[in-house]
Amino acid sequence: MGETPALFTGRRWFFPSALLHQLDPDAARAGRRPRRTARDWVVDFFCFVLAVVVGATAVEALATNPHVPPGLAAADQVFGALACAAVWLRRRWPLGLAVAMTPVTFVSDTAGGAGLIALFTLAVHRPFRYVAWVGGINTAFVPLYYWLRPEADVPYPVAVLFAALLTVAIVGWGMFVRAKRQLMVSLRDRARRAETEARLRAEQAQRLAREAIAREMHDVLAHRLTLLSVHAGALEFRPDAPPAETARAAGVIRESAHEALQDLREIIGVLRAGEPDDSGRPQPTLAALDTLVAESREAGMKVSLDHRVEHPAAAPSSVGRTAYRIAQEGLTNARKHAPGTEVTVTVTGAPGTGLTVRVHNPPPEGEVPPVPGSGQGLIGLTERATLAGGRLAHGHIPGGGFEVRAWLPWA
Structure with a gap:
């Protein structure tokens, strides 16, 4: 009417x-x-x-x-x-x-x-x-x-x-x-x-905000929950593990659960408030790559980090945050789909030439059990890189491995 x-x-x-x-x-x-x-x-x-x-x-x-x-x-x-x-x-x-x-x-x-x-x-x-x-x-x-x-x-x-x-x-x-x-x-x-x-503009803004929150939730929680899954599986299949190793795995589970709950609490707070909360934890950038690799190594992964960035502190926060999410998603996918392989994370770039992020791993040895996943992580990374003005490509490499490569502009 x-x-x-x-x-x-x-x-x-x-x-x-x-x-x-x-x-x-x-x-x-x-x-x-x-x-x-x-x-x-x-x-x-x-x-x-x-x-x-x-x-x-x-x-x-x-x-x-x-x-x-x-x-x-x-x-x-x-x-x-x-x-x-x-x-x-x-x-x-x-x-x-x-x-x-x-x-x-x-x-x-x-x-x-x-x-x-x-x-x-x-x-x-x-x-x-x-x-x-x-x-x-x-x-x-x-x-x-x-x-x-x-x-x-x-x-x-x-x-x-x-x-x-x-x-x-x-x-x-x-x-x-x-x-x-x-x-x-x-x-x-x-x-x-x-x-x-x-x-229509309000509905579009709400839809874009929901998509951004969904991508952020996937990027943040997928990494934490994968750590929980890996260590919980280790405790389940190795009940006779030494007490020190059991305690370390339990500590990683406890810390990952705490971090996941804190991230989820911040995201729910954004949904309730209707706008980003500037009082929360700072978003990770290039400087947090070492911490990300250390967490993955504590979870039992073999990770090699090749960090060759000139003046990483001068990188724009949006570029650094996008690079961090790309590396995080690449490590999460390698942990799920190629367990036991050595993952190499390479970050290079300088002002004026742009920032290149490459995450690759060789094919896994033996049969890998199927891991549930929606496949939305790489799609979200592609959209994130495009919004930042860059590009992202992913796929299998010669020899059977998998690679995620992204280029981000750095003025």
Whole structure:
């Protein structure tokens, strides 16, 4: 259903039905005839009274005009009464009423008020081409009308000029009212489009925020939970392990669980607040790669880090954070899909040439049990690198290994 603006909702009686009909797209599409509002009834009654008053004034002028015989004066009053009654039909048939009034006003003085009201209604409700034809014909009949029925106390040129100016004024007034209503409809449409665009922008922003949070959750929690899985599996399959090794594995599990809970708490806090929380832990950058590799080594992985970056502290935070997430996801995937292999992480670059991150591992030895995964990690890394202005490629390398290579701009 179409929504009428709040400006028109509380005071619908104050606005014309035609305007409310234009503001209701459902009614316009369905072709329903607009119902008269209280304002319409008041205006129509005023127009009827005005037509009657003008007709009554013309009756007195007919009685004192020696050029009008009594029989013609009686017929004039009959046509005038019918014309005044027809004013109530002006909203339903504005064009038909204006066309019918053209010959009636030519033969009846008392129908003059009703004719002007019909012409005004036509100018309000119909395009200018109809108004131009009907108004032009009425104006063309004015000299002939006063030549056949001259006024008793008004000169012929003055009467013709006055009637022509009155017709033009009525048409101009009606066109002004029509333009004002069209302006209101246009403003309403603009407001509706602005509201729709604002809602779409808000929905898009929310969707992008959810996607960013989902990527961050995957990047952060996947690494922690993989450590939990590896050490829990080691404790399950080696119940006779030395107490020191068991304690180390339990410590890694406890620390990874604590870190995962803290990361999850921060992400949930962002969801509740609706905006990033600057009071949380700082995001990891290039300087945290050593810590990431150390955690992986503690989990039993064989990791080799080749860190050849000139001035790593000068790297933009967004570039460093993206490089860290790429290395983290590469280590997580290698731990899941190629356990026991030696993973090499290579980070090179300098200002002006960009930053290159490469994570590769040889094929695993023996059969690797299937590990559940959605495959969204590499897709999220590709999107993250693209948003940073870089590129990322991944796939198998000659010999059966797997490689993730990314290039990030560093101005």
